[in-house]
Amino acid sequence: MLLDAAPHAVTGHRGLGGVEGLLIGSVSDAVAAHARCPVVVVRGTAGPIVFGVDGSRAGGAAIGFALEQAAGRGEEHAEVPVRLVVPRDRAARVDGAERGRPTPRRRGQGARAAHRPGHGLDRPCSAAPRRVPGGGRAHLTGPVTSGPVRHCGRLALRDTVQDPWSRSAAVSRLGGVTDRRAARGPRIAVVGAGQVGSTLAYACQIRGTANTVALFDTDAAKLRAQVLDLRHGGMFAPTVEVVGSDDVGICAGADVVVITAGARQRAGESRMALAGRNVRLCRALVPELCALAPEAVFLVVTNPVDVVTQAVLEVSGLPAHRVLGSGTVLDSSRLRALIAARAGVGVAGVCAYIVGEHGDTAVPLWSQAFIGSVPVLDWVVDGRQVFDEPARREIEDSVVGAAYEVIAGKGATNYAVGLAVTHVLEAILGDQRLILPVSAYVADFHGIGGVCLSLPRIVDRSGAGALEPTVPGTAELAGLRRCAHVIAKACRESGVDVCG
Numbered sequence: 364m365l366l367d368a369a370p371h372a373v374t375g376h377r378g379l380g381g382v383e384g385l386l387i388g389s390v391s392d393a394v395a396a397h398a399r400c401p402v403v404v405v406r407g408t409a410g411p412i413v414f415g416v417d418g419s420r421a422g423g424a425a426i427g428f429a430l431e432q433a434a435g436r437g438e439e440h441a442e443v444p445v446r447l448v449v450p451r452d453r454a455a456r457v458d459g460a461e462r463g464r465p466t467p468r469r470r471g472q473g474a475r476a477a478h479r480p481g482h483g484l485d486r487p488c489s490a491a492p493r494r495v496p497g498g499g500r501a502h503l504t505g506p507v508t509s510g511p512v513r514h515c516g517r518l519a520l521r522d523t524v525q526d527p528w529s530r531s532a533a534v535s536r537l538g539g540v541t542d543r544r545a546a547r548g549p550r551i552a553v554v555g556a557g558q559v560g561s562t563l564a565y566a567c568q569i570r571g572t573a574n575t576v577a578l579f580d581t582d583a584a585k586l587r588a589q590v591l592d593l594r595h596g597g598m599f600a601p602t603v604e605v606v607g608s609d610d611v612g613i614c615a616g617a618d619v620v621v622i623t624a625g626a627r628q629r630a631g632e633s634r635m636a637l638a639g640r641n642v643r644l645c646r647a648l649v650p651e652l653c654a655l656a657p658e659a660v661f662l663v664v665t666n667p668v669d670v671v672t673q674a675v676l677e678v679s680g681l682p683a684h685r686v687l688g689s690g691t692v693l694d695s696s697r698l699r700a701l702i703a704a705r706a707g708v709g710v711a712g713v714c715a716y717i718v719g720e721h722g723d724t725a726v727p728l729w730s731q732a733f734i735g736s737v738p739v740l741d742w743v744v745d746g747r748q749v750f751d752e753p754a755r756r757e758i759e760d761s762v763v764g765a766a767y768e769v770i771a772g773k774g775a776t777n778y779a780v781g782l783a784v785t786h787v788l789e790a791i792l793g794d795q796r797l798i799l800p801v802s803a804y805v806a807d808f809h810g811i812g813g814v815c816l817s818l819p820r821i822v823d824r825s826g827a828g829a830l831e832p833t834v835p836g837t838a839e840l841a842g843l844r845r846c847a848h849v850i851a852k853a854c855r856e857s858g859v860d861v862c863g
Contacts, residue, residue, distance in 0.1 A: 369398075552656060555579070555623035566784075573603065576603060578606070578608075611655065612655060619792065622648070622664060641667075653680075661679065662784065667720075677859055683827070684826040686827075690721055690817035692801060695717045723763055791826065800820075
């Protein structure tokens with residue numbers, strides 16, 4: 364009863380084995396076999412820690428816990444050999460799946476497979492006082508369990524929770540490491556805990572976008588309040604660890620660094636008016652962020668996003684694909700919503716993009732817009748063209764003016780921005796290879812290049828990928844050239860290098 368509600372369990376081991384253990388029984392074996400939470404079975408106090416996994420869901424948690432134990436006990440020279448063993452039946456199932464045919468499996472076959480973590484650790488690691496196997500629930504239970512807990516006996520982590528986010532939670536609760544991606548899961552660092560940053564963290568929390576969301580802000584009191592507010596709702600969302608600090612070190616080891624900090628756009632103020640202030644802020648922050656998260660993809664949200672993205676690319680010295688801005692992802696969402704409403708269809712049935720600048724000179728690609736398989740320009744109802752020139756102009760004005768309207772009404776845009784950026788984050792962390800109009804460096808697009816601007820391109824784990832081979836209309840290309848000129852001018856005025 365108590366174990367059903369416990370986040371994890373720790374039990375000792377008397378060392379009984381053989382016939383004696385079979386007849387008398389083992390509390391630790393019973394707990395490890397039946398508990399629904401991670402279980403630690405402890406025996407022994409010195410020597411190296413050895414761990415092995417079988418490729419199951421608990422394997423990553425086992426590795427994280429073993430490494431943390433080695434570090435926490437000060438065993439700097441401890442040998443930690445890894446033996447990755449896969450049950451024969453699992454290998455057969457994988458082989459069958461790859462060949463496109465089902466593979467039969469006998470009842471209990473997984474429990475009787477020869478190559479389990481326990482079997483793999485038995486002989487080579489028999490002298491180790493602490494062994495950490497990772498594996499799922501065995502088919503047989505009780506004192507005759509043939510799973511890895513029975514074989515290793517000394518220190519075992521058992522994670523049988525089915526929620527895909529629970530594995531990382533188990534590592535966190537038991538003191539898991541933070542410097543091994545495979546063990547800890549994705550980590551997002553959000554620079555700036557204002558309205559956009561905190562809303563982004565909330566969107567990531569309720570969608571389970573990452574295992575950890577780390578917030579950094581220089582306003583310690585506000586930051587603490589934001590983190591507490593998010594944590595208090597933790598039981599109603601997927602397991603996501605929310606942490607925060609006014610020390611930029613909280614961003615260490617992030618897989619994606621999201622920059623939302625900067626001067627806020629005021630009512631009636633254009634995004635370009637923020638360029639100088641926000642570029643200076645990035646120049647101060649980015650070098651340290653690069654040192655703390657050397658493998659991260661940088662995602663810029665701070666406005667003017669195209670100019671600030673160019674500045675981050677320059678200051679960081681990173682490859683161009685690892686620096687991107689939220690660009691016109693939200694603008695394109697607004698465009699699709701307006702087209703869908705006028706056509707009387709669901710938003711998911713519309714494919715249309717805003718490109719160029721995330722600002723007043725943004726360009727809608729009407730020539731590449733579709734409702735289902737029908738070009739938007741050819742959409743007809745009762746013999747009438749729905750999207751004629753006046754209708755398109757009205758939609759364009761609504762998209763460009765949307766942010767101004769929201770800011771005038773409540774002081775800031777945050778909800779839609781948070782959701783849009785979360786969508787980009789999920790494309791990156793999930794390696795989804797979505798085509799999104801993010802802002803990234805453009806070398807040459809129909810003669811336009813040298814700056815960061817928004818165009819439809821693949822977004823995956825590496826960041827901003829290849830451009831979609833879009834062929835805009837003549838007027839649209841002219842609009843894109845105007846966008847590139849406006850962005851380049853703002854960059855030069857802010858001291859940011861522009862190529863070409």
